[in-house]
Amino acid sequence: MTKGGLTRHLPSCTARQDAIEEAAQKQEETKQDLYHLQVYAARSTDFWLHLEMRGSAKLQHLDAYLRSIWLECCGHLSRFSRGGWGSAEISESKRAGQVFEPGVELTHIYDFGTSSETNIKVYDVREGYALSPHPIFLMARNNSPETECMECEQSASWLCMECMYEMDAPGTLCDEHADAHPHDDYGGLTPLVNSPRVGMCGYDGPATPPY
The missing domain is CATH 3.10.290.30 (MM3350-like)
Known part of the structure; x- marks a missing residue:
């Protein structure tokens, strides 16, 4: 719903x-x-x-x-x-x-x-x-939003902040393209989790309730 x-x-x-x-x-x-x-x-x-x-x-x-x-x-x-x-x-x-x-x-x-x-x-x-x-x-x-890989349009599970901030690209990657992705200037790839703070500051989840 x-x-x-x-x-x-x-x-x-x-x-x-x-x-x-x-x-x-x-x-x-x-x-x-x-x-x-x-x-x-x-x-x-x-x-x-x-x-x-x-x-x-x-x-x-x-x-x-x-x-x-x-x-x-x-x-x-x-x-x-x-x-x-x-x-x-x-x-x-x-x-x-x-x-x-x-x-x-x-x-x-x-x-x-x-x-x-x-x-x-x-x-x-x-x-x-x-x-x-x-x-x-x-x-x-909410359910986790559906996000496409910027390389192949398959379901994405990773975010490259270097792509997002330096190249004005979505930065979203599936598991396959994440394995070969070369960027690590922003600390490497960040997992896409169910949170509005993904891609901001140093946030990397886990986006789970505290109890």
């Missing part, structure tokens, strides 16, 4: 409703507000996440999650705000319940040099029992 299709589907998703009912039967914790976040890369329509975040969790938990699944390369600084650069920063010590309500939109910026900007929209909130013992639960994410 598309990002918007998932937004419409998740409130009535049978699997999600079953998980919510199972968590309610266990009642291992007290009820709390749980926020449905629609998260997407500001500069690409290919990358998006649907997350459920505990109201008691802090924005630093969301920052850590985004770093793990999409962003972390060199320990750069990051910030939350309600409008990107020029807007007041929101402290990461704030709890989700202090900041979020349906309709609220935040901007997360990672790396103040080669910046990755992520939009976070609060789509909905429910009161109930969390689906995970962790601060954030991954409900859905």
Whole structure:
């Protein structure tokens, strides 16, 4: 499904409703507000996440999650705000319940040099029992975008940053053409992973959830 299709589907998703009912039967914790976040890369329509975040969790938990699944390369600084650069920063010590309500939109910026900007929209909130013992639960994410090798148009799995930055070429390569590719001035080839930060700074994945 598309990002918007998932937004419409998740409130009535049978699997999600079953998980919510199972968590309610266990009642291992007290009820709390749980926020449905629609998260997407500001500069690409290919990358998006649907997350459920505990109201008691802090924005630093969301920052850590985004770093793990999409962003972390060199320990750069990051910030939350309600409008990107020029807007007041929101402290990461704030709890989700202090900041979020349906309709609220935040901007997360990672790396103040080669910046990755992520939009976070609060789509909905429910009161109930969390689906995970962790601060954030991954409900859905995009499939890895299909990318063609610049040499043969087969499916690509590698990126040459030297081609991209020095030769204005796509730089995408399949396994076969990657084996014989001569460029290594940018540290060699980078794997194509499911992240909007591929090809930026020193990012090379693994683009997996932190838990």
